[in-house]
Every structure is written in C-alpha cells, then in structure tokens.
Amino acid sequence: MSPPPPASADAATVRVPGAQFVTDGATRLKEIGFAALLLTLLGIALLTLLVLMIDVIVEGASSITPEFFTETPSRIDPESSGIAPAIWGTVWLMIVCAAFIIPVGVASAIYLEEYASRENWFARFVEVNIQNLAAVPSIVYGVLGLAFLVRGPLSLGNVVLAGGLTLGLLVLPVVIVAGREAIRAVPPSIREGSMALGATKWQTIWKQVLPASIPGIATGVILALSRAIGETAPLIVVGATAFATSTSTALLQEFSALPIQIFGWTADPQEAFKALAAGAIIVLMVILLGMNAIAIWLRNRYEQKW
Amino acid sequence: MTDPERTRRESEGLGVDLAGTVAATHQIAGKPSLTREPIFQLKDVSVRYDAKLAVDDVGIDMFRNHITALIGPSGCGKSTLIRCLNRMNDLIPSASVDGHIIYHGQDLYGQEVDPVEVRKRIGMVFQKPNPFPKSIYDNIAFGPRILGMKGDMDEIVERALRGAALWDEVKDRLGDNAFGMSGGQQQRLCIARCMAVEPDVILMDEPCSALDPISTGKIEDLMMELKENYSIVIVTHNMQQAARVSDMTAFLIVELDAAEKNRWGRVIEYDETEKIFTNPSDQRTEDYVTGKVG
Numbered sequence: 001m002s003p004p005p006p007a008s009a010d011a012a013t014v015r016v017p018g019a020q021f022v023t024d025g026a027t028r029l030k031e032i033g034f035a036a037l038l039l040t041l042l043g044i045a046l047l048t049l050l051v052l053m054i055d056v057i058v059e060g061a062s063s064i065t066p067e068f069f070t071e072t073p074s075r076i077d078p079e080s081s082g083i084a085p086a087i088w089g090t091v092w093l094m095i096v097c098a099a100f101i102i103p104v105g106v107a108s109a110i111y112l113e114e115y116a117s118r119e120n121w122f123a124r125f126v127e128v129n130i131q132n133l134a135a136v137p138s139i140v141y142g143v144l145g146l147a148f149l150v151r152g153p154l155s156l157g158n159v160v161l162a163g164g165l166t167l168g169l170l171v172l173p174v175v176i177v178a179g180r181e182a183i184r185a186v187p188p189s190i191r192e193g194s195m196a197l198g199a200t201k202w203q204t205i206w207k208q209v210l211p212a213s214i215p216g217i218a219t220g221v222i223l224a225l226s227r228a229i230g231e232t233a234p235l236i237v238v239g240a241t242a243f244a245t246s247t248s249t250a251l252l253q254e255f256s257a258l259p260i261q262i263f264g265w266t267a268d269p270q271e272a273f274k275a276l277a278a279g280a281i282i283v284l285m286v287i288l289l290g291m292n293a294i295a296i297w298l299r300n301r302y303e304q305k306w
Numbered sequence: 307m308t309d310p311e312r313t314r315r316e317s318e319g320l321g322v323d324l325a326g327t328v329a330a331t332h333q334i335a336g337k338p339s340l341t342r343e344p345i346f347q348l349k350d351v352s353v354r355y356d357a358k359l360a361v362d363d364v365g366i367d368m369f370r371n372h373i374t375a376l377i378g379p380s381g382c383g384k385s386t387l388i389r390c391l392n393r394m395n396d397l398i399p400s401a402s403v404d405g406h407i408i409y410h411g412q413d414l415y416g417q418e419v420d421p422v423e424v425r426k427r428i429g430m431v432f433q434k435p436n437p438f439p440k441s442i443y444d445n446i447a448f449g450p451r452i453l454g455m456k457g458d459m460d461e462i463v464e465r466a467l468r469g470a471a472l473w474d475e476v477k478d479r480l481g482d483n484a485f486g487m488s489g490g491q492q493q494r495l496c497i498a499r500c501m502a503v504e505p506d507v508i509l510m511d512e513p514c515s516a517l518d519p520i521s522t523g524k525i526e527d528l529m530m531e532l533k534e535n536y537s538i539v540i541v542t543h544n545m546q547q548a549a550r551v552s553d554m555t556a557f558l559i560v561e562l563d564a565a566e567k568n569r570w571g572r573v574i575e576y577d578e579t580e581k582i583f584t585n586p587s588d589q590r591t592e593d594y595v596t597g598k599v600g
C-alpha cells in the first residue's frame with residue numbers, strides 16, 4: 001500500500017496515523033466541481049424542455065374543451081375550431097403505418113437474423129443500407145411518397161393510405177433494427193432445444209423465437225409509431241391538409257393529422273389560432289408520452305431475463 | 307497392451323463384423339455370448355470445422371439399452387462427436403462430417419436423410435438446462451404438439467414428468483414459468499421434454515456439469531431407470547459419473563500435430579466401463595482414469 005502523495009512537505013514529515021487517508025481540500029473540491037458541472041448541463045437540457053412544456057400548457061390549456069375534440073378546424077372563427085379531423089387522420093395514419101411496418105419489419109428482421117448468412121454479400125449490403133435509411137431526412141421520404149405513391153406508379157392521390165405508407169417507409173428501419181435485436185436476444189440454446197425435439201427451423205422460429213421476442217418487437221413498433229406520429233414534413237409533401245372539414249374514415253380520403261394541424265395554425269397571424277395550436281400540441285404530447293410509457297412498461301413487464 | 311493403433315483396430319473391428327446387420331451377438335472377452343443389439347455403428351467418422359479436423363476417424367458401436375459414456379480431456383471432441391449422432395452439427399454451418407453412422411441399418415448421413423426426422427427419434431439434453439420461456443406444461447407439450455402426436459396432452463405431460471421423476475415436485479404448478487425452477491429441476495424438465503416425444507435414444511451432453519451433487523445424483527438415478535426403455539449416450543468430464551452409470555466407455559484423447567498448432571480428438575480405447583476403469587489396455591487411458599493426467 002503506497003500512501004497518496006503528501007499535500008505539502010510538512011505533511012510528509014509529520015506522519016499522523018490515519019492522516020494518509022485524508023484527501024486534501026483541492027482534490028475534493030475538484031470532484032464536487034465536476035459533478036456539479038455535469039448536473040448543470042443536465043439541468044439545462046431538462047429546464048429547456050420544462051420551460052417549453054409549461055409555456056405550451058399555459059398558452060393552450062384554455063383551448064382544451066370538449067368541443068375542441070369534436071369540432072372541425074375553421075379558417076375564420078377560432079371559437080368554433082377543433083381538431084377532430086386531425087385526430088382521426090392521425091389514428092388512421094397510425095393504423096396504416098402499423099399494418100405496413102409490423103409484417104414487413106418483422107419479416108425482414110427474421111430473414112436477416114435467422115436465414116441470411118453473415119458472409120452473404122447481399123445480407124451485408126442490406127444491413128448497411130438499413131442503417132443508412134434510418135439516417136435519411138424525413139422530407140426525402142415525403143418526396144418518395146409523392147413520386148411513387150401519390151403520383152407516379154401507384155397514383156393513390158393525397159390520401160390516408162399514401163400518407164400512412166410514407167410514414168411506414170420512414171420508420172421501417174427502426175422496426176427492423178429493434179426486431180433484429182429482440183430476435184438476437186433469444187439465446188441459441190432455445191433454438192437448439194427446439195430443433196433437438198425434431199422441430200423444423202420454421203417451427204422453431206414461429207413457436208419459440210418469435211413469441212420470446214414479441215415484447216422487444218412490440219417496444220420497437222411503438223417507438224417507431226411514436227416517431228411517425230410527430231412527423232410533419234413528409235406529410236406536407238404528400239399533401240395532407242390543415243383544414244380538413246370531415247373526419248376521414250376511409251383509406252382513400254384526403255386527410256389531416258395533428259402535426260399538420262399544429263403547423264397550419266402556428267402559421268396563422270391571429271393570436272387565437274396560436275392558442276389552438278398550443279392546445280393541439282398538448283394533445284399530441286400526451287399521446288406521445290402515453291405511447292412511450294406503454295413501450296417502457298412492455299419492456300419492463302415482459303422482457304425475458306435469460 | 308499399450309499400442310494405441312492396436313486398440314483402435316480392435317475397436318473398429320467390432321464395427322466391421324457387423325456391417326449391414328441390425329442385430330448381432332458380440333463375443334466380449336470374459337463375458338461369453340452376451341447379446342447386444344447395436345443402435346449406432348460409427349464407421350470412419352471424422353468431423354471438421356471448415357478444413358480443421360476436430361474428431362478423427364471414430365469407429366465404435368453403441369448398444370441398445372446401454373448407457374455409453376464418452377470421456378476424455380477438454381477439447382478432445384466428445385461433444386462434437388455426440389452432436390453427430392442426431393445431426394445437431396448441421397446447425398453449425400462450418401461443420402462437416404465424413405464417414406457413416408449406421409442407425410437401425412440406415413446411414414444417418416445418407417443423402418436422403420432429413421435431419422429433422424433423425425432428431426425426432428434421437429433426442430438430446432444439453433450441458434446447460436435450456437427450458438423454453440413457457441410454462442412447465444407447455445415445455446413438455448411443445449414437442450408432442452409440433453410432431454402432431456395423438457392422445458390426451460395432459461396424459462402425455464404427466465407421463466413424461468413422471469418418467470423424469472419430476473411429477474410430484476411440479477404437479478401443483480404446471481402453469482408456472484419453467485424459469486422459476488431450480489437448475490436440477492430444469493434439467494430434469496429438459497429430460498422429460500425429450501421423453502415426451504418418445505425417442506429411441508437420448509443423447510446427454512454433460513447433463514450434470516451445471517448442477518450440484520444432489521441434483522446430479524437424481525439425474526444419475528434417473529438415467530439408470532431410463533436405460534430400461536431407452537439407449538443413452540452421455541458425454542461427461544466427470545470420470546466417477548462415467549464409472550457409476552455407464553455400461554460402455556469410450557476414451558478420447560487430444561492429438562497434436564508436430565507443430566503443435568492443430569489439435570483434434572480421437573477414440574483410443576472403447577470397452578466395457580468396468581474394464582476401462584480397472585484394467586485399461588492403453589497406458590494413456592490408465593493415466594487418465596487414475597488421475598495421473600487430465
């Protein structure tokens with residue numbers, strides 16, 4: 001055991017038993033200072049968020065009335081404006097998006113984890129590109145949706161189906177990556193145990209690997225949807241409207257969505273509409289926080305400890 | 307008799323005599339006319355991972371209703387060898403198997419053999435208990451369900467659990483997750499799961515290495531009971547265990563090439579367990595079983 005370097009020449013000569021365990025003030029101060037610095041930086045991040053939220057709540061709380069959820073938006077009269085079409089549009093977008101990303105994302109994850117060999121150039125190519133896709137700006141997906149879904153080969157028009165699929169393409173990499181992680185977390189010994197009983201590879205995947213990875217996949221899907229729900233840019237490009245007059249109930253109807261509604265209202269010069277925008281932000285935020293809470297709960301409740 | 311080549315030829319000789327037959331009578335020195343039906347006949351079995359040899363040229367017979375033990379030092383390829391017997395090595399892309407493993411007159415590595423069919427008849431219990439993350443009941447029922455076995459599932463589950471001496475411990479909590487069981491119980495559950503699909507043979511790859519002595523004792527007792535109805539092949543690094551439970555023992559050693567760069571396993575002696583442990587033919591076997599090396 002070597003004692004720490006003495007603080008001064010005096011300390012080195014006068015050896016009090018136990019004194020070698022005492023840190024000098026400067027070292028301790030540095031420790032505290034560093035911790036305080038980290039806490040401050042964390043505080044700045046949290047404070048910004050808190051100020052934003054409080055500001056929105058103060059401004060928007062008065063807008064949130066029962067009529068706010070049942071009325072359609074108006075360009076002229078803030079009093080009778082509501083977000084009903086936007087809410088329904090968002091619900092429909094999420095349904096279309098989920099119906100697209102769950103099967104496609106899970107199938108891709110299964111293929112990449114269970115079938116594609118690591119040495120296969122195709123699998124590696126796909127893997128690298130999934131990472132790349134996750135980093136592509138969302139507006140690019142909007143342009144893609146406009147060119148291929150709204151117009152071009154599919155020519156769906158600016159309808160819910162086109163919007164939902166565009167958002168689906170945007171968040172698909174999130175689902176694939178989460179799905180692969182969940183599948184990889186199932187230990188090989190489970191696959192071996194299943195195969196040793198005479199199960200085929202597909203039976204093993206379908207009856208053992210997938211059920212064991214559902215919590216992880218579900219968490220990934222919810223997080224993907226909670227990213228999609230706040231996206232504005234791609235929806236603007238594919239032609240969502242901020243002033244839908246009916247609650248869209250069909251896949252092939254024009255649609256609005258919460259972020260589009262918020263965007264439309266904040267751009268309006270009338271102060272009263274800004275309050276409505278703040279109200280809609282509160283609604284979107286509550287939905288988002290709710291979805292993330294479900295994802296966290298799912299992960300904690302069902303995640304398998306191997 | 308210390309010449310390893312001679313021992314090896316002798317052990318291979320057993321297989322040559324039996325080529326193509328399903329049942330035969332073996333004359334074992336000192337035990338006249340003991341009737342044994344071979345269940346596996348290994349001929350020139352070598353295993354490679356990529357180009358690297360792992361197990362070299364094994365030729366031994368394993369018998370019905372026997373417990374056959376594979377013993378030897380770490381890295382001698384005993385786990386690799388046992389995984390050939392139900393084609394579990396197929397799951398490792400780099401593994402390749404040469405030679406023939408004759409099971410009931412059919413080569414398990416024949417061109418038209420489906421490994422899935424092989425594994426339905428030749429079950430396996432692994433080193434680390436690997437219950438499925440499901441209820442105790444569903445762990446047992448999984449195999450019979452996927453194989454489409456007829457009959458009352460409750461009965462199948464009870465029979466399998468009774469067979470593995472686990473029924474009394476778990477009958478009141480069949481719906482509980484298997485992960486809540488002790489390690490020993492989990493391993494017996496894995497044995498029960500294996501029995502539920504009514505295989506011919508149960509392969510056990512160091513089934514007790516993760517268990518305490520009491521659980522190990524229970525599994526060993528269970529193996530003695532199981533051999534009435536099954537043939538068992540067990541890999542163990544515990545020599546006392548091999549001596550206690552097995553009828554036949556194969557001793558594998560690690561061979562090194564001249565440069566000491568490559569190492570692979572080879573069977574140098576295969577005989578009745580009693581002989582292996584009391585009067586082995588090969589000096590290296592004796593050194594190992596008496597604890598001089600290893």
